[in-house]
Amino acid sequence: MNTLRLIYVFFRVSVLNETAYRVNFFVQLFQSILELGTALAGLAVIFSYTQSLGGWRPNEMLALVGVYFLVGGIISLVIQPGMAALIDSVRDGTLDFTLTKPEDAQLLVSIQRVAIWSLLDLLMGTGVLITALVLLGKSVGLGEAVQFIGMLLAGAVIVYSFWLILASLSFWFVRVENLLEIFQSMYQAGRWPISLYPGWLRFALTFIVPVAFATTVPAEALTGRLGGPTLLEAIGLAILLFAIARVIWRLGLRRYSGASA
Amino acid sequence: MNALREILALLRLYSQQFKTTFASMVQYRISLFIWMISQILEPLVYLIVWSTVSNSSGGSVGGYTARGFAAYYLVLMLVNQFTYTWIMWEYEYRVRQGLLSFALLKPVHPIHSDISDNLSSKIITLPILMFVAAGLALIFKPTAAFNWWAGLVFIPALILAFLVRFLIEWTLALAAFWTTRVNAINQVYFILMLFLAGQIAPLTLFPNWLQIVADILPFRWMLGFPVELLLGRLSHAQALLGLAAQFAWVIISLVLIRVIWRAGVRVYSAVGA
Numbered sequence: 109m110n111t112l113r114l115i116y117v118f119f120r121v122s123v124l125n126e127t128a129y130r131v132n133f134f135v136q137l138f139q140s141i142l143e144l145g146t147a148l149a150g151l152a153v154i155f156s157y158t159q160s161l162g163g164w165r166p167n168e169m170l171a172l173v174g175v176y177f178l179v180g181g182i183i184s185l186v187i188q189p190g191m192a193a194l195i196d197s198v199r200d201g202t203l204d205f206t207l208t209k210p211e212d213a214q215l216l217v218s219i220q221r222v223a224i225w226s227l228l229d230l231l232m233g234t235g236v237l238i239t240a241l242v243l244l245g246k247s248v249g250l251g252e253a254v255q256f257i258g259m260l261l262a263g264a265v266i267v268y269s270f271w272l273i274l275a276s277l278s279f280w281f282v283r284v285e286n287l288l289e290i291f292q293s294m295y296q297a298g299r300w301p302i303s304l305y306p307g308w309l310r311f312a313l314t315f316i317v318p319v320a321f322a323t324t325v326p327a328e329a330l331t332g333r334l335g336g337p338t339l340l341e342a343i344g345l346a347i348l349l350f351a352i353a354r355v356i357w358r359l360g361l362r363r364y365s366g367a368s369a
Numbered sequence: 370m371n372a373l374r375e376i377l378a379l380l381r382l383y384s385q386q387f388k389t390t391f392a393s394m395v396q397y398r399i400s401l402f403i404w405m406i407s408q409i410l411e412p413l414v415y416l417i418v419w420s421t422v423s424n425s426s427g428g429s430v431g432g433y434t435a436r437g438f439a440a441y442y443l444v445l446m447l448v449n450q451f452t453y454t455w456i457m458w459e460y461e462y463r464v465r466q467g468l469l470s471f472a473l474l475k476p477v478h479p480i481h482s483d484i485s486d487n488l489s490s491k492i493i494t495l496p497i498l499m500f501v502a503a504g505l506a507l508i509f510k511p512t513a514a515f516n517w518w519a520g521l522v523f524i525p526a527l528i529l530a531f532l533v534r535f536l537i538e539w540t541l542a543l544a545a546f547w548t549t550r551v552n553a554i555n556q557v558y559f560i561l562m563l564f565l566a567g568q569i570a571p572l573t574l575f576p577n578w579l580q581i582v583a584d585i586l587p588f589r590w591m592l593g594f595p596v597e598l599l600l601g602r603l604s605h606a607q608a609l610l611g612l613a614a615q616f617a618w619v620i621i622s623l624v625l626i627r628v629i630w631r632a633g634v635r636v637y638s639a640v641g642a
Binding site: 135149160254287289293309 | 425508575
């Protein structure tokens with residue numbers, strides 16, 4: 109309960125901060141629409157030459173684009189800003205202020221910064237997803253809906269844990285911003301079904317940089333092509349990565365010596 | 370005599386700038402490597418997508434087989450690396466931080482140090498990328514109808530492509546003089562580049578009217594044209610016409626730069642001035 113209250117407070121502060129810069133809203137709106145338009149136009153070019161891409165029909169690909177924007181929105185809404193701020197605060201020593209607060213420090217650093225205009229990506233992703241489902245003309249059963257939400261959550265946890273692990277490396281190394289860039293550029297590959305890629309790339313996008321679980325797997329759940337093993341794998345990996353991230357964060361904190369110590 | 374002395378001075382400037390940049394690139398080799406990942410991944414993804422399409426529709430799409438697409442995108446990867454610039458981000462930073470004041474005080478046009486900066490970073494990145502492309506070639510087995518005259522014309526086409534792209538993007542970077550929202554402008558530019566330079570698909574796969582638009586605008590001449598040329602997909606006439614278009618765009622952008630640079634410097638006032 110306390111966690112939820114904290115999240116609410118931090119979110120509110122971010123909203124108040126950001127509403128001072130209202131032009132940013134329109135700039136972000138412009139950029140998000142452009143990005144979505146590009147993605148859709150790209151699909152249009154490809155599907156003018158084929159009926160299905162690696163077994164995915166146009167409307168199913170549309171659902172995947174929706175998930176891509178939805179998850180990308182979550183990443184740029186909380187995960188990316190918080191982790192970037194964590195790296196900065198470890199280097200500057202301002203993490204001291206967070207550590208002195210009587211709450212779990214991992215929670216505090218994770219929600220410290222919210223880029224609220226990224227909600228636009230989240231909303232657009234959802235919109236595209238709903239459109240895709242309507243076009244697919246099939247009613248999503250309760251089972252599929254539960255699976256989808258479960259896989260979306262698992263994907264978000266996996267991505268969050270992965271970022272926290274990378275960001276925690278800043279306790280040992282000074283320059284790790286670049287590592288975060290790797291995820292950002294590999295994430296683009298998640299706009300296409302992971303099954304298209306050759307084995308080595310699929311492996312890299314699943315287990316080294318876990319992009320597959322963030323986009324392809326939830327979309328598979330929604331379009332009813334998710335197998336039981338993948339489902340269990342996603343949940344297992346989410347729990348495992350979260351635990352590993354927690355341990356590395358703890359070890360890092362023990363190493364952290366503050367700005368003036 | 371005077372002209373000769375100026376050229377010599379410029380050469381000295383280039384070689385000095387070259388050493389400086391080279392040293393800093395070696396220093397930041399990890400960032401350089403990480404940044405190259407996206408340079409490799411993007412064409413690789415389109416290569417895979419189009420190969421899949423080609424395989425599922427009878428082995429050929431718009432004259433490209435899966436191996437044809439492999440050749441197209443691997444060459445595109447290298448040409449893109451050769452012509453790439455990051456000057457838009459650089460200028461936004463310079464103007465915002467007031468760093469441009471120092472560059473303006475120097476007795477030579479700031480574009481010279483930018484050119485040599487750009488070239489020296491490529492001396493490091495290009496060999497690495499060629500190595501990666503060779504590895505990918507083993508996996509995707511590209512084929513193309515290579516011929517000698519196209520191989521020869523490719524060299525000036527590549528250099529002209531670099532010049533057109535560098536001059537156009539340098540001009541675009543000057544937008545930083547007027548607005549702080551350069552990101553939105555850059556995004557529009559990159560989307561045009563994606564579709565009209567042949568990145569999202571070879572241009573011959575697009576409808577006719579779009580191909581005509583691509584012929585008129587500069588994007589094709591910065592990237593797609595040299596790639597198609599090397600792969601032996603252009604006739605003699607198309608190749609000549611392409612070189613002429615590249616030449617025209619070099620001249621147009623030189624004129625643009627002169628006009629916009631003068632106006633921009635007049636608008637610029639450093640922080641604290």
